[in-house]
Amino acid sequence: MQNIPSVDLRDFLSGDPERKQKFVNEIGKAYEDIGFVALKGHFLDDQLVDSLYAEVKNFFSLPLETKEKYEIPGIGGQRGYVSFGKEHAKGKKEGDLKEFWHFGQYLDEGSKRQGEYPDNVEVTELPKFNEVGKEAYQMLEKTGIYVLRALALYLGLDEFYFDKYAEEGNSILRPIHYPPITSEPENAVRAAAHGDINLITLLMGAQGRGLQVQNHNGEWINAIAEPDELVINVGDMLSRHTNNRLKSTIHQVVNPPRELWGTSRYSxxxxxxxxSEMKLDCLENCIDENHPKLYDDITAGEFLHERLVDLGLIKK
Structure with missing residues (x-):
C-alpha cells in the first residue's frame, strides 16, 4: 500500500508543457502537505542499483578491523566509514543502531572548490565499490537537480534557480547497514526520529516496512516505495529557505518485529x-502577512556546522 504520493519524473522530462506542469503541481503539493514523495523515472537503472547493493553488502561484510581503517579522524564523519552507534538524533544520547559509509562530491580538475571538501576514501579491498559508488552518486545528483528545477517553478522562481547552488554542492551518498539486533535495544532504534539537514534527500531502499513519516496530526505512517521508486523528502535547509512552505517532515527507521531481528537492513x-555560501534566508515570495518570516538569516555552511555538532559528529 502506498502511503505517500507517487510522481513520475518522465512527466517533467517529456517536453509536453501539460505533463511538465502536472509534475510540478503534484510534487509541490506533496511537499506542502507531507514533505515526502515516491519518484519513478529517475536516472538509476536496475543494473546500477543491483551493483551498488552488492558492493555495499561486500563492504559491510568486511572484518571490523578492515572497516575501521577507513574511519578518518577529524572530519566529522564526512567521508569514509562511521562505525556502529556513533551518530545519534538531535536531542538523543543513545546512538542509532547503524554503521555507514560516506561518498562525497566529485570535482572536475581545476574546480574552484578543490580543497574545500575532504577527499573521497578509496577502499583498496573492493575497487568496484569506489566505481559503482561514484556512478550512483552522479545519477542521484542529476535526478535531484531536476527535482529542484520542478520545485523552483512551483515556488515561482526561475527554473534553474537552484542549479548554481546544487552543482558541486556538498552532497553526500550514505550507504547504511542496520545490523541484526542481538539483544533488546535500550531506548535505541535503527534511526531515531529526525528531520534531514539538507535541501532534499533521495532514498534508495524504502521497500519493506521500517521507514515511517510523521503526518501533520502527529501520526506515524509507513513510507513504502515500489522497487523502481526513490523516496524523496524535503530537508531542513529547503524548508527554512521557503519559510516552511515546503515541509521538512520528521521521520524514523523503527526496529523490525522480533522475528526479524536476525536480519540486516540496508538503505x-x-x-x-x-x-556552503548559499544563503538560506527565507524567500521573499514565501513571506506575507499570513506567513511571517520564521527563521533568521544563515548560510548553508553555517547551518550544516550547527547540525553536525547537534548530531555528535563534530565537537563545538
Missing amino acids: IPFFMHPV
Missing part, C-alpha cells in the same frame, strides 16, 4: 546539499 540515502 542508501543521497543527501543533496548546496554549496
Whole structure:
C-alpha cells in the first residue's frame, strides 16, 4: 500500500508543457502537505542499483578491523566509514543502531572548490565499490537537480534557480547497514526520529516496512516505495529557505518485529546539499502577512556546522 504520493519524473522530462506542469503541481503539493514523495523515472537503472547493493553488502561484510581503517579522524564523519552507534538524533544520547559509509562530491580538475571538501576514501579491498559508488552518486545528483528545477517553478522562481547552488554542492551518498539486533535495544532504534539537514534527500531502499513519516496530526505512517521508486523528502535547509512552505517532515527507521531481528537492513540515502555560501534566508515570495518570516538569516555552511555538532559528529 502506498502511503505517500507517487510522481513520475518522465512527466517533467517529456517536453509536453501539460505533463511538465502536472509534475510540478503534484510534487509541490506533496511537499506542502507531507514533505515526502515516491519518484519513478529517475536516472538509476536496475543494473546500477543491483551493483551498488552488492558492493555495499561486500563492504559491510568486511572484518571490523578492515572497516575501521577507513574511519578518518577529524572530519566529522564526512567521508569514509562511521562505525556502529556513533551518530545519534538531535536531542538523543543513545546512538542509532547503524554503521555507514560516506561518498562525497566529485570535482572536475581545476574546480574552484578543490580543497574545500575532504577527499573521497578509496577502499583498496573492493575497487568496484569506489566505481559503482561514484556512478550512483552522479545519477542521484542529476535526478535531484531536476527535482529542484520542478520545485523552483512551483515556488515561482526561475527554473534553474537552484542549479548554481546544487552543482558541486556538498552532497553526500550514505550507504547504511542496520545490523541484526542481538539483544533488546535500550531506548535505541535503527534511526531515531529526525528531520534531514539538507535541501532534499533521495532514498534508495524504502521497500519493506521500517521507514515511517510523521503526518501533520502527529501520526506515524509507513513510507513504502515500489522497487523502481526513490523516496524523496524535503530537508531542513529547503524548508527554512521557503519559510516552511515546503515541509521538512520528521521521520524514523523503527526496529523490525522480533522475528526479524536476525536480519540486516540496508538503505542508501543521497543527501543533496548546496554549496556552503548559499544563503538560506527565507524567500521573499514565501513571506506575507499570513506567513511571517520564521527563521533568521544563515548560510548553508553555517547551518550544516550547527547540525553536525547537534548530531555528535563534530565537537563545538
